[in-house]
Amino acid sequence: MSEKTAERVANATPVHIARKIKGLSDRTIAWIFVGPTIFLLLAINIFPLIWTVNLSFTNFKANRINRAIDYVGLRNYERILTDTDVWLSMQATAHFLFWTIFFQVLIGFTLAWLINKKFKGNDLWTTIIVLPMMLSPAVVGNFWTFLYQPQIGLFNYVVAFLTGRDASSFEMLGSVDLAPWSIVIVDTWMWTPFVMLICLAGLRSIPDYIYEAAEVDRASKLRQFFTITIPMVLPFLMLAVLFRGIENFKMFDLVVQLTGGGPGSTTELASIHLKREAFEKWRTGYSSALAIILFVTVFGLASIYVKALNKVKGK
């Protein structure tokens, strides 16, 4: 904190200059410049959030305008925490979160490590690898349902070709066992480049002299990897995991297009469950409470994680 304060003081315009400025004072300009942004965020983010909190204590249904609204206290929260469907959706989210991050870190780091060997044309190939993550998850996810078709889909065909199984003998999106993996595959395909880019930045931030010093000490390449490369990249990797974690906790568009939460409720992630409650069943009060619970969860987890991240960085 003290460091930050110092930085802020340094940032302020030096007094001898400030005195000479014509026109509006810096103070006024600062508020004119920041004001609209704060106002917009208050109107479209904070006010709605407060409203959501308020709604979460009611039995309001947004599709029933003529119905009386009653305050029901904590009943919505109680219902949610005792609802097995909510817990199942949290489990599905946890499975999705864990495995997507696992594969993305594994593949993303490996790719970054390989690219850092600085072979010819590595810039070009990096750009190509990055493409999937910049595209619309809804549009691309929708197309993946076509690739996953058991009869005609390219994915099934390729798997059948490689394993000798019948292409119509397995249903990536329709079977309870495979559907959770089918969404992990597509998310990994889309977002591995993200982890890769951040790891690459981490690898490139390691100064050569550290390796040179290790070389002088006759440390083996393997030892260098575990004592230099990994620890130096770790803060970057953790940052990548933070971003992916938050994003995938909120995951909606890609999975809605792929499975719609099915089969049954196998891949009904928290956001999809929330959407069903809020915009299909129109249980506005109930779903507001669920929204608050999700927000608090992601905020809480992220805060704990950031603390851990800062500790690692501090080392």
Added chain:
Amino acid sequence: MRILKLATAGALALSAASFANTAQAEDLTLCWAAWDPANALVELSKEFEAESGHKMSFEFVPWPNFADRILNELNSGGKLCDLLIGDSQWIGGGAENGHYVKLNDFFDKENISMGDFADATVYAYSTWPKGTPNYYALPAMGDANGWFYRKDWFARDDIRKAFKEETGRELGEPKTQKELLEIAQFFQEREIDGQKVYGAAIFTERGSEGITMGVTGALYPWGFKYENTPGKYDMEGAVNSPEAVEALEFYKELYKTATPPGYTNSYMGESLDAFKSGQVAMAMNWFAFFPGLYADPNTGGDKIDFFVNPPQNTEGSTLGGQGISVVAYSDKQDAALEYIKWFAQPDVQAKWWGLGGYSAHNSVLNDPGFKDSAPFAGDFLLAMQNVKDFWQEPAYAELLLAMQKRLHDYIVADKGTAQEALDLLVEDWTEVFQDEGKL
């Protein structure tokens, strides 16, 4: 005195408004699902444009997103649609939440009689509360879930012989649900002309209403009831009756043993696709598609025939179909009412049927030539005699989504037993009606 004055002022304002509106040509938007009949309606509406001077625009939403998007639109008080051909189950919500304009005064004024339309359709598409003379829509399109099959395959000697050997029966249109299953299982994974074919394409869609519409096609013939006593919401013992359990187990068997692979989330489009690509011997779908299927260059004509959802313990078909309503948020209600007035005319209704829309007007249905006007016309009349609809309560969406989940969990995701699925469904529905204050 004051009241009289107000009334006169109101009447004056109203007549002034209606005068202003008829004088100017409006651009009306009609919202409906994107499917064959919608294209027919575009064609039909050209006549209205020419007569009235209004311009018609259309917003057709594919079925899987139709309810989601249009209900969202209504609930947000949107002005996208002036006219809406909304699904039959929406009528309760449309009426109670004030999305639809009540049409009684308009019908009286324009001499449109609901007696001119088939009773079942008026009951299902127009009235709320059910069966009372409070009209929120004009029956626009009669519909029910029916079946179609490959007549050419059913007629082939080699196939007929094989079927007889396997089952001891002659191959033909199934007379019961269980016969249907037997035929479907017979065709499952059979080689026909060098291609592997499958038994039947059925509804299993999770997101909107698909699997419920398919399963009720089995539940109703087994004698399924929503309540023990109509209007009392006493569902225990009705929704989860032994017959209902049997019907649900039947549907699961049909799904597991006689449908093409990958049809785990399929609805109208997938069913049509499976049939048109020659993959299945039979398929279920709404009558609305039958004109298009019959006209299909590859699998239509003499290769296709149609049958009503077969009975088991009793007759019963799942109701589809829609009424046309005026949206309360529209600024162009007068022009929209003009459209309904035009649409209700017997000669327009006759043309509607001619173009492939299922008119619900008695003058069309009772015409002696109707039965033979299309190969599925007779089946349609038969189906409409025994149709049943899902809840039309204002809480319909909650009721439907609960059923979608329980059915898909049991049938596709293999969770629990049929008894458990229906018991859970009773619990879900009880909770909804408690929230509604109806229990």
Added chain:
Amino acid sequence: MSFSVTEATTRQKWMAGTLVILYAVISLIPLVWILMTGLKTPPDSISYPPKVMFEPSLEGYVNLFTTRTRVSKETLESLPPPANFAEEIVRNRDMVIAGPSKFGQRFMNSVIIGFGSTFLSVFLGTLAAYAFSRFRIPLADDLLFFILSTRMMPPIAVAIPIFLMYRNIGLSDTHLGMILLYTAVNISLAVWLLKGFIDEIPREYEEAALIDGYTRFQAFYKVVLPQAATGIASTAIFCLIFAWNEYAFAVLLTSGTAQTAPPFIPTIIGVGGLDWPAVAAGATLFLIPVMIFTIMLRKHLLRGITFGAVRK
């Protein structure tokens, strides 16, 4: 070339290159398949085994931009000869073109909302970022964190009250409503990124200008803005890509007038049988601009996706 212990050997480079290229090629297959499917006829698109070689056709694109009705053989024969290639393709399927589809309109909505919200968020974001970078603002860290934390909300959670608010003030399904909403979401990205870019511009430049008698506003306008141009441009592209790709708000808050392409493209499939080429054609047209932007952005990509947390 001098020897370095950190430089990989030729063989290592060769192997690393092979593996990376292999991954790149595999990960490109789905995108190439979208492109190819868009150029197939519907029967070719669903043939088994999947066709890699095929005769290209524009049927998918024609279907994407038109609505069609089936007509009888007799009607078809009585029609005048097709006026263009599109009509010819459609007639081969016993159909006639009934009118344009909604795709063009939805694509335009994406353009209007995308550019509108990008302009607004970059405009507001630049001002705020400059203020955060140069002035002493009380609670600056907390405000910056607050701006960032708004990104942690699941969009569906925000959508519930926004839906109610927009319903009450008549912003549902309007371009303005979507522009404001996307601006609110994008502004956190814009402020964080631009603050990083402006921090990198030496303050001595403006201070010199201020001493020369420029007002603070003139200094900002004439000195800082030109220096920050590259940063502003890449921030703008990031905002545009977000607005362009956004799905959850669009699907919940728009139904027709202001609906953008992402909720619309998946529904193309449902119109008249499963028409994958039309979906793929729509996806291709929709994805290509972003691919071009990505290539333009490659230098600033890392910074953009990490909110400026990681800079090269």
